[in-house]
Amino acid sequence: MKTIRIFLILAILFSGCTRDKSPKPDFTFAFLTDIHITPDRNAPEGFQQAIDTVNALKPDFVLTGGDLIMDALGQTRGRADSLYQLYLEMAKGFQVPVYNTVGNHELFAFYTHNIDTTDVDYGDRMYRRYIGDPWYSFDHKGWHFISLKSIEQTPTRRYQGEINPEQLEWLKQDLAAVDSLTPIIVTVHIPLITVYDQWKHGGTYTNSPVSVITNGKEVMDLLRTRNIRLILQGHQHYLEDLVVDGVHVITGGAVSAGWWQGPLGTLKEGFVMVKIFGQEIDWEYIEYRKE
Numbered sequence: 227m228k229t230i231r232i233f234l235i236l237a238i239l240f241s242g243c244t245r246d247k248s249p250k251p252d253f254t255f256a257f258l259t260d261i262h263i264t265p266d267r268n269a270p271e272g273f274q275q276a277i278d279t280v281n282a283l284k285p286d287f288v289l290t291g292g293d294l295i296m297d298a299l300g301q302t303r304g305r306a307d308s309l310y311q312l313y314l315e316m317a318k319g320f321q322v323p324v325y326n327t328v329g330n331h332e333l334f335a336f337y338t339h340n341i342d343t344t345d346v347d348y349g350d351r352m353y354r355r356y357i358g359d360p361w362y363s364f365d366h367k368g369w370h371f372i373s374l375k376s377i378e379q380t381p382t383r384r385y386q387g388e389i390n391p392e393q394l395e396w397l398k399q400d401l402a403a404v405d406s407l408t409p410i411i412v413t414v415h416i417p418l419i420t421v422y423d424q425w426k427h428g429g430t431y432t433n434s435p436v437s438v439i440t441n442g443k444e445v446m447d448l449l450r451t452r453n454i455r456l457i458l459q460g461h462q463h464y465l466e467d468l469v470v471d472g473v474h475v476i477t478g479g480a481v482s483a484g485w486w487q488g489p490l491g492t493l494k495e496g497f498v499m500v501k502i503f504g505q506e507i508d509w510e511y512i513e514y515r516k517e
């Protein structure tokens with residue numbers, strides 16, 4: 227009897243040790259948001275450090291969260307072109323596939339009033355020319371990934387957080403082809419859900435239309451019909467992990483931290499490494515910047 231008891235204790239200890247020591251994820255990926263690449267501010271040197279750090283960690287792939295370039299909203303075509311080209315050139319340094327998400331700063335000429343809305347590059351047309359579809363999905367090792375465009379133009383040529391009707395229809399169709407057990411990860415630039423403003427201004431503060439997706443409920447109602455596990459978002463240059471009904475909602479800091487002018491408050495230059503274990507996720511913010 228005594229022998230059996232000792233064996234049981236050892237078995238429990240041993241199983242605990244193996245689980246805690248070095249659990250091997252099913253796969254990992256790096257989520258890099260708010261890169262804001264620009265030729266100045268030592269940004270290329272910083273982004274290269276991020277790329278090298280990602281490559282050393284050997285994730286399955288990179289997923290970006292938008293604001294890939296410093297800005298196209300209020301720049302000349304030549305400047306916006308050169309930033310897209312710089313981003314694409316540097317992103318070739320990733321040794322794994324890169325899946326992009328569009329941010330507000332990728333949208334061309336919203337603020338440039340001498341460029342007409344019918345221009346060949348206006349809005350997300352420049353993004354489509356350089357990067358590809360602003361919304362799409364893909365599958366990886368049994369998980370379904372959805373990247374959405376979370377920015378629309380206002381009547382005064384500003385932007386607000388919104389998922390447009392065409393995308394909502396697409397999302398319905400996309401989710402219809404995913405069974406209810408398949409775990410889903412969604413990426414948006416402007417957050418679906420965040421307490422950023424309440425954290426700063428208090429619990430009764432109302433989110434502004436530029437800081438969250440204004441029709442987020444319609445999106446969440448669709449996502450909740452399936453096995454949504456994780457929402458990855460950017461925009462705020464702020465790090466947050468909300469867990470609601472077991473769903474992680476992570477606002478992933480910023481590769482550029484304070485737009486390449488050092489940390490933003492307590493936020494340092496970094497990215498999120500996501501580790502997948504079965505249907506669960508774990509994550510870590512990797513501060514990659516070397517002095």
Ligand SMILES: [Fe+2]
Nearest residue numbers: 260293461462
């Ligand atoms: Fe940004």
